Amino acid sequence: MVPPLGGQGVNIKKIRADFPILSTEMNGKPLIFLDRGASSQKPNQVIEAMDEYYKTTHANVHRGVYNLSQRATDQFEAARKTMQRFINAKHDHEVIFTRGTTEGINLVANSFGRKYLKEGDEVLISAMEHHSNIVPWQMACEVAGANLKVIPINDLGELNMTAFAEMVNEKTKIIAVMHVSNSLGTINPIKEITAFARKRGIPVLVDGAQATPHIKIDVQELDADFYVFSAHKMYGPTGMGLLYGKEELLNAMPPYHGGGEMIETCSFEKTTYNVLPFKFEAGTPDIAGAIGMAAAVDYIEEIGHEAIAQHEYDLLTYGTEKLKAIDSLQIIGKANNKASVISFLIDGAHPYDVGAILDKLGIAVRTGHHCTQPLMDLLNIPGTVRASFGVYNTREDVDVLVAGVARAARMLT
Amino acid sequence: MTINEIQDEIIDEFSFFDDWMDKYEFIIDLGKKLPLIDASAKSDDKLIKGCQSRVWLDAKANGGKVQFTADSDAVITKGIISLLIRVMNDQPAKEIAEQELYFIDKIGLKEHLSPTRSNGLLSMVKQMKMYALKLA
Ligand SMILES: Cc1ncc(COP(=O)(O)O)c(C=O)c1O
DSSP states (O other): OOOSSSOTTSOHHHHHHHOGGGGSEETTEEOEEOBTTTOOOOOHHHHHHHHHHHHHTOSOTTTOSSHHHHHHHHHHHHHHHHHHHHHTOSOGGGEEEESSHHHHHHHHHHHHHHHHOOTTOEEEEETTOOGGGTHHHHHHHHHHTOEEEEEOBOTTSOBOHHHHHHHOOTTEEEEEEESBOTTTOBBOOHHHHHHHHHHTTOOEEEEOTTTTTTSOOOHHHHTOSEEEEEGGGGTSOTTOEEEEEOHHHHHHSOOSSOSSSSEEEEOSSOEEEOOTTGGGOOSSOOHHHHHHHHHHHHHHHHHOHHHHHHHHHHHHHHHHHHHHTSTTEEEEOOOSSBOSEEEEEETTBOHHHHHHHHHHTTEEOEEEOTTOHHHHHHHTOSOEEEEEOOTTOOHHHHHHHHHHHHHHHHHHO | OOHHHHHHHHHHHHTTOOSHHHHHHHHHHHHHHSOOOOGGGOOGGGEEEOSSOEEEEEEEEETTEEEEEEEESSHHHHHHHHHHHHHHTTEEHHHHHHOOOOHHHHTTOGGGGSGGGOSSHHHHHHHHHHHHHHHO
């Protein structure tokens, strides 16, 4: 059943006006941007916060005695506070700025791996993981002589929790799973995983790249040991992200990168390391990026996570119903608990061809394996066409998509 | 016909299409007609892995000329392959290696040969040329 006309609680007209790119064209057609899964568009509030910072406040942080540097540092650290509030971390020094999800996972795999992974140990990930939550663990396992184990999924595209429970054993040193699947939309039961792991003293890393734009995150309630995400998927700038880690763990782990900012004292004989968060933030950080990410959080919080989730849920259910009415179309990923991602295939048509035709209609969707090649191999498909909705999308966008897909299906089959 | 004569012929044929829709219909048609590489011959050494679509290319030298057969799992990719083969098939190796392929741009399909598409086409053209270069 399709719920009543969507957008309850969000002022969609105002929101669309906040995103200048939405009034541009692609291939001579009004842009219908349905690829938030790869990267969201940016509101004026974010663009202007970064612009303003460069115009009025920029200097390097944590080093100058002069006022300008102090003001830049204040803004940068205020951004950290905003991020702490956003994920409800206990301490602001548990918030490490990174370049994105990928860097966050590499940091943990490398640093945690060096300290805790030994020969014969196991790292547990899931079958639906993004390459960035597979490859860093493969690399860490290779160095340590440890083994990567993979939690299977069921036909709906949900984690097989029975198998998960059976796979955890005394050799398991860390569990790394995604919160929301970028290919299937599945929202994974993170609390169930962390509760199970906690009893056995195993830390859990959560890849939250697809979750933060959609779900209110409370790292303490989730009881995640590490939580990573990217600003660019939640209306913030590219090249910016966050690693949350529990204080005790981060303190126990060795630094990842060496350089300026991360040292306490440095001599040629011995260097001692700075305290958190600076221990993990070597070199000049992306100051404007941090400010942009915090502005994106302010933007999300002003609309409200609840309202965003409801709006996107409406688009998800409306879109799923409409697309299912196309005869040759198959939805890939039918989890009961799903975020606003619809992956699909047209019988007899390659995703690339569908995407190429939609492109000409001004519709931006992602096609291919979505950096989850092992998952696509498992499902025995070459990839999917994926539409993913953001706060600025509308039922009209969905209607254009559905008409475009129907047209592509006619042309290709 | 020479490579450039065929390229000009294709540009001429495409000039009759007013919009991309007709162009795509035509390319899809070509794709559906392209003789397939026999499944048994789709070995991994002939596979060009694009991120988006896969392409198989087989080349044989015949005198100083080169014969190509190719296939793809995506039909638009296949249609464009069919055009590329029409231009390059049975041409002297030296010509294949040296001639610039300007028709793709002229008929408005340049985006399909851009690296971001990652559909295997760009690598396929490179391999065709490399194969010819070795013979030339
Ligand atoms: C679930 C998931 N994890 C990780 C990533 C990688 O994020 P980034 O490229 O911003 O580091 C993505 C984005 O593509 C993703 O969707």
